[in-house]
Amino acid sequence: MRIVVPAGGIGGARFLRGLRAVLGTDASTEERTTDSSITVIGNTGDDITLFGLRICPDLDTVMYTLGGGINEEQGWGRTDESFTVKEELAAYGMKPTWFGLGDRDTATHIVRAQMLAAGYPLSAVTEALCDRWRPGVRLLPMTDDQVETHVVVDDGQGRRAIHFQEWWIRHRAALPAEQIVSVGAEKAEPGPGVLAAIAEADAVILPPSNPVVSVGSILNVPGIREAMAAKTVVGVSPIIGGAPVRGMADACLSAIGVETTAGAVAEHLGSDLLDGWLVDEADAGTGVEGVEVRSRPLYMSDPAATEAIARAAVDLAVELAEGREDRG
Numbered sequence: 001m002r003i004v005v006p007a008g009g010i011g012g013a014r015f016l017r018g019l020r021a022v023l024g025t026d027a028s029t030e031e032r033t034t035d036s037s038i039t040v041i042g043n044t045g046d047d048i049t050l051f052g053l054r055i056c057p058d059l060d061t062v063m064y065t066l067g068g069g070i071n072e073e074q075g076w077g078r079t080d081e082s083f084t085v086k087e088e089l090a091a092y093g094m095k096p097t098w099f100g101l102g103d104r105d106t107a108t109h110i111v112r113a114q115m116l117a118a119g120y121p122l123s124a125v126t127e128a129l130c131d132r133w134r135p136g137v138r139l140l141p142m143t144d145d146q147v148e149t150h151v152v153v154d155d156g157q158g159r160r161a162i163h164f165q166e167w168w169i170r171h172r173a174a175l176p177a178e179q180i181v182s183v184g185a186e187k188a189e190p191g192p193g194v195l196a197a198i199a200e201a202d203a204v205i206l207p208p209s210n211p212v213v214s215v216g217s218i219l220n221v222p223g224i225r226e227a228m229a230a231k232t233v234v235g236v237s238p239i240i241g242g243a244p245v246r247g248m249a250d251a252c253l254s255a256i257g258v259e260t261t262a263g264a265v266a267e268h269l270g271s272d273l274l275d276g277w278l279v280d281e282a283d284a285g286t287g288v289e290g291v292e293v294r295s296r297p298l299y300m301s302d303p304a305a306t307e308a309i310a311r312a313a314v315d316l317a318v319e320l321a322e323g324r325e326d327r328g
């Protein structure tokens, strides 16, 4: 089976670990007994340039999580990390001080900065970095063009747009957001291989990623949504019992006027895109017109639970794809 997964950071990466186990794509190429493949379309809307370094939080979270280098408790950044570079930058008065870039992580960013400066596109840089981490999936940035999520806030001193990272990390998404904008999206093109991977896929599975700033940003790149809508698409709800499981996705949803419920998120994604939607048992009874909704436990509490969720998503995709064929 060939599966395409548009993914953000933590939720996407954890789900991918389960999906990789289901499809058996984690074995090294020599040992591999499967023809299955997973292509991840990574969100780059969170990307930001700080200290002269291009930082790609979601691509790196997927790469480190699947490559065994992630800080498990935190969900982002490297394991066994230290922050000497950060302290030294602060001693020089370098701003901002709210972004945590560890020493090991800095090496990744030096490689990326050097390759970008030499003229390589982000997709080639990502491939080179993955050469070390062997994530067991093909990781493609959604675009090689610069697209950045900005948030329009009003903090009493007037309306202004700030970078998503400043809103999310510095302000903990506590400044009320009036609007969330993918700056540069309308002129962006899907990255190399993205549309081809979707066209060749047996199904698209939306992991439990932030529906606005992760999955939403990817869908904002012209061409991607249309390509996916032509496929069997099954999504896993990131909202359980009216709340995000972790993180502050509710702040993003309210900024775009969508209720924080599994049903409202599915309606927002749209029945033109979604064929199937997995919701937690707490949300059993959720109905979405034109979408097959199934309920089951959706907490990725451990590897076995995560694998079972991924299996349920694959099974539903297979079932719905067969239904499509029967209908011609």
Ligand code: GDP
Pocket: 007, 008, 009, 010, 011, 012, 013, 058, 208, 209, 210, 211, 214, 215, 236, 237, 238, 239, 240, 243, 244, 245, 246, 247, 248, 249, 298, 299, 300, 301
């Ligand atoms: P980010 O870039 O690190 O914010 O990560 P993502 O966009 O991939 O995903 C964050 C989303 O994952 C949040 O909206 C959470 O609600 C969701 N999430 C995290 N853990 C779980 C889980 O165990 N189960 C489900 N269903 N959703 C989860």
Ligand code: CA
Pocket: 008, 009, 043, 046, 057, 058, 213, 214
């Ligand atoms: Ca993210």
